[in-house]
Amino acid sequence: VVFSFGANFLETWLSPVAYSRAYGWMRRGRAGKRGFLTHFEPRMSMTAANADEWVPVRPGGEGWVALALGKIIVEENLAPPELARQYAHLYEMVDLNEAAHISDVPVEKLRSLAWAFARAHRQVAIPGGALTGYTNAPHAIAAVQALNLLMGQVGEPGGAFLAPVPASEEFQPSPIAGFDQMQDLIERMAAGQITVLFIHGINPVLELPAAAHFVEALEQVPFVVSFSSFVDETALQADLILPDHTYLEGWGYQVVTPAMDRPVVSAQQPVVRPLYDTRATADVLLALAQQLGGEVAKALPWPNEVAFLKEKVAVLRSLGATPEGFWITWRQRGGWWLEGEERPTPKLGDIWKQPLESALPDFSGGSGEALYLYPYLSMALSDGRGANQPWLQELPDPMTTASWNTWIEINPETAAELGVEDDDIVRVISPYGEIEAIVYVYPAIRPDTVAIPIGQGHLQYGRYAAGRGSNPVDLLAPRVETRSGSLAWAATRVTVVPTGRRRRLARLESNIGVEHAREVGAPG
Numbered sequence: 001v002v003f004s005f006g007a008n009f010l011e012t013w014l015s016p017v018a019y020s021r022a023y024g025w026m027r028r029g030r031a032g033k034r035g036f037l038t039h040f041e042p043r044m045s046m047t048a049a050n051a052d053e054w055v056p057v058r059p060g061g062e063g064w065v066a067l068a069l070g071k072i073i074v075e076e077n078l079a080p081p082e083l084a085r086q087y088a089h090l091y092e093m094v095d096l097n098e099a100a101h102i103s104d105v106p107v108e109k110l111r112s113l114a115w116a117f118a119r120a121h122r123q124v125a126i127p128g129g130a131l132t133g134y135t136n137a138p139h140a141i142a143a144v145q146a147l148n149l150l151m152g153q154v155g156e157p158g159g160a161f162l163a164p165v166p167a168s169e170e171f172q173p174s175p176i177a178g179f180d181q182m183q184d185l186i187e188r189m190a191a192g193q194i195t196v197l198f199i200h201g202i203n204p205v206l207e208l209p210a211a212a213h214f215v216e217a218l219e220q221v222p223f224v225v226s227f228s229s230f231v232d233e234t235a236l237q238a239d240l241i242l243p244d245h246t247y248l249e250g251w252g253y254q255v256v257t258p259a260m261d262r263p264v265v266s267a268q269q270p271v272v273r274p275l276y277d278t279r280a281t282a283d284v285l286l287a288l289a290q291q292l293g294g295e296v297a298k299a300l301p302w303p304n305e306v307a308f309l310k311e312k313v314a315v316l317r318s319l320g321a322t323p324e325g326f327w328i329t330w331r332q333r334g335g336w337w338l339e340g341e342e343r344p345t346p347k348l349g350d351i352w353k354q355p356l357e358s359a360l361p362d363f364s365g366g367s368g369e370a371l372y373l374y375p376y377l378s379m380a381l382s383d384g385r386g387a388n389q390p391w392l393q394e395l396p397d398p399m400t401t402a403s404w405n406t407w408i409e410i411n412p413e414t415a416a417e418l419g420v421e422d423d424d425i426v427r428v429i430s431p432y433g434e435i436e437a438i439v440y441v442y443p444a445i446r447p448d449t450v451a452i453p454i455g456q457g458h459l460q461y462g463r464y465a466a467g468r469g470s471n472p473v474d475l476l477a478p479r480v481e482t483r484s485g486s487l488a489w490a491a492t493r494v495t496v497v498p499t500g501r502r503r504r505l506a507r508l509e510s511n512i513g514v515e516h517a518r519e520v521g522a523p524g
Contacts, residue, residue, distance in 0.1 A: 001120035002026070003069075003113075004039045005062040005144045007128030010047040011398070012377040014128070023050070036120070038113065040065055041130065043374055043409065043451045044444030046398045055113070056446050059372040059490060060361025061103030062131045063140025067091065067358060068099035068107075069114045070147055076111075078118035079150050087150050092355045102360065122158040123151055130374065133490030136359035138483040143356055170315050171265055173255045178485025182208065183478070189217035196223045200244070200281050205233035206384055206458065209476040209487070211432040227281045230388060232461045244281045249274045251282075251305050253313065253335070265316065266335035280305045364477035365430045365493030371414070373430070373494045374451040375472045381455030387465035388458075397453065400440050401508040406469030408496070409442035409451040418496055425501040428452070430494045432477055435470035438505045450496060 009019040026035035039051035040062050048054040057065055071094040073079050074087075100107045117123050127144035131137060145160065153159030182204075188194050190213070197218075208214045218224065218237050226238035229246050244250065252268035282305035289300035302308040310327050316336045317326035330336060363372065380395040380403075381387045396403050408428060410420070420426055424439040428450070437452060445451055457471025479488035 001117055001123040002035060002037045003117055003123070003125045003147070004037065004041075004047060004051070005066060005125065005127045005140070006041050006131035007126045008041070008045045008047045008376070009126070009128070010050055011045055011379050012382070013047075036116070038116070042372065042446045042449045043376070043442075044399065045376070046379070048444075049399065054444075055105060055109075058102065058104040058446070059130070059374065059449060060134045060136060060363070061105070062127075063136060063143040064099040064103045064358065065105055065110065065113075066125065066127075066140065066143035066147055067094045067356060068096050068103070068105075068110045069117060070094070070143070070150055070356075071096060071099075072111055072114035073118045073147075073150060076114070078114065080152055083150055083152050087146065087352070089354075090146050090150075090352065090356045093358065094356070099358075117147070118151065122153065122156075124148060124153055124159050126160075130376070130490045132486070133488060135362045135479060135481055135488045135491050137481050137486070137488070139357050139359045143358075146352070146356060149352065168315050170312065171255050171263070178480070179212075179478075179487035180480045180485035182214075183212065183480070186212060186214055186217045189221050192220055194221050196225070197221045198225050198227070199234055199238070200227040203228070203232045203234045203384070205237060206471060207473065209432060209478050210474040211476070211478045227284070229278065230461060233459050236460050242281070242284055243276070243278045245270075245274050245278050248272050249278070250280055251309055253309065262338040264335065264337040265313070267313075267330055267333075269331055282308065361491065362479075363491050363493045364432075364479060366495075370493035370495055372446075372449040373428075373472070373475060373490075373492045374445075374449050375454050375476070375489060376451060378453045378455035381453075384455045384458060384461075384465075384471075387455055387468070388462035390464045393464055393468075396508050399444070400442065402440060402505050404468065404506045405503075406435070406437045406452065406456045406472070407440040407505055408437040409440050409445050410496070411445050411447040411449075412441050412443055413447045414450070415439065415441045418498060420496075420498050423502050423504050425499045425503055427497045427499055428472075428475060428494050429497060430475040430477070430492050432492070433474040435472060435474060436499065437470055437472075438503055440505060440507075450494065 007013050010016055010023060028034070037051040038053045038055065039048040040055045040057045041048050042056055042059050044054055071091040074084055074091050077084065096107050096110065100110060125144045125147040127141045131140050134140065148154050148160040155161060189197070204214050215237070224238040225240045225242060226235040227242055227244045228235040229243050231241070235241050249270050249272060250268065251270065254266045254268065256264040256266055286300055286302055286304060286308070289296045302311070310323065313330055313336070314323045314326060317323065377383060379398060380392045386392040394403050400407065400409065408426060410418070415421060420439050422439055422441050425436055426439055428435050428437055452472040454472055456469025458465040458468065460466055475492060475494060476489055477492045479491050481488045
């Protein structure tokens with residue numbers, strides 16, 4: 001049994017190809033055995049559509065569901081006795097009625113879910129997706145992972161694995177800058193404290209909320225260098241563009257941590273020669289270091305990126321292997337991973353010694369008629385980086401069949417209250433910005449929630465991306481989740497206002513066909 005709390009693992013979460021393969025094996029890979037998936041999410045995503053049961057939880061209530069399930073499992077003696085005694089204290093502060101009210105999942109439903117989870121031969125609870133975008137994300141993640149502890153499924157086959165011990169000190173996972181750090185950088189830029197800025201691998205003009213004021217701060221930086229392979233919104237603001245190779249043309253490595261039970265370092269190598277006169281960013285920086293000389297040149301002594309990579313990965317080689325021999329093996333295998341059954345696993349932290357804390361989700365954007373905004377990554381365009389490819393633009397969304405534009409998914413009940421229907425253009429307004437989107441009436445979303453795919457709204461980025469659709473990120477409140485420093489990207493409420501205009505949304509699904517099918521299938 002798998003309980004997924006917002007983790008859209010069949011669509012855009014982490015590694016959907018690997019997860020799809022594993023999901024297929026869970027469902028049909030064993031004779032006479034079939035796994036069961038329950039998915040908690042306000043909107044029916046592709047993962048929810050493939051689940052045996054979809055629970056449309058209220059936004060921000062996923063962690064409260066996990067707390068309630070753990071409470072019921074302990075109180076009704078559904079967990080292994082030793083583990084129940086060890087972790088019962090985690091649920092001392094949980095009130096089932098409060099959890100049911102906040103999550104909008106009735107107590108009896110919570111009880112049946114708890115029994116289904118606990119009585120399975122093997123079970124795992126997965127936190128991810130929108131659950132990580134609320135202001136109460138750390139509490140929710142802890143509550144979900146506590147279910148795995150309670151059932152003894154941490155470090156066990158089919159269960160949850162903690163992030164493995166790094167392969168070596170050289171390969172510690174790179175820390176990801178939180179939104180709080182970006183805010184600090186933006187403040188320093190605006191104050192004139194940053195005189196030179198190198199931008200690589202990101203498009204902050206598009207990807208950051210407009211209310212973060214990155215564009216205004218960028219204007220205060222005297223010299224900006226972009227290493228973008230394409231002229232995107234950020235590159236257009238730069239003083240100098242030094243285009244990097246594309247991912248098919250370049251070298252690199254990646255420390256893989258999610259969902260792995262052992263250290264893995266994957267290899268990236270070119271599959272085609274560079275089409276244009278581009279240069280790897282690493283080569284540019286190494287050449288720059290040699291020109292600067294002194295301590296900078298000593299710290300970066302490699303002649304090029306490949307020489308750096310050879311030396312970097314050599315620390316992973318087995319005893320007796322030569323550096324050159326390991327380099328060949330590294331490229332042939334596509335990386336390195338720890339062999340054998342013995343795999344070092346980190347110890348659990350002190351978080352599990354105290355009762356689990358609960359926290360209400362906090363939303364910016366008013367109350368009353370305001371609706372929860374549920375932005376989600378486009379399966380085709382991701383965060384917008386694929387929008388300059390026409391073959392990705394025309395790829396239909398798996399749930400709506402829409403393409404080539406930005407739409408807003410509205411429950412039929414809510415659409416009727418607003419007086420809108422399919423293909424109406426509406427204005428979506430938050431205290432931080434507003435956009436326009438085409439209505440898609442979607443029965444598989446909560447009435448108090450609207451969903452908009454991320455990926456469109458480019459001002460630049462080539463002829464297939466520029467001037468197409470809107471960017472829902474511009475609606476987001478610049479809220480920081482205080483513990484992690486991350487952007488609370490699912491913590492905004494919006495109002496939807498009809499414009500009186502219409503535009504047909506490109507989609508494979510036909511309204512006429514759907515209505516005709518209803519008439520044909522009607523009784524009599």
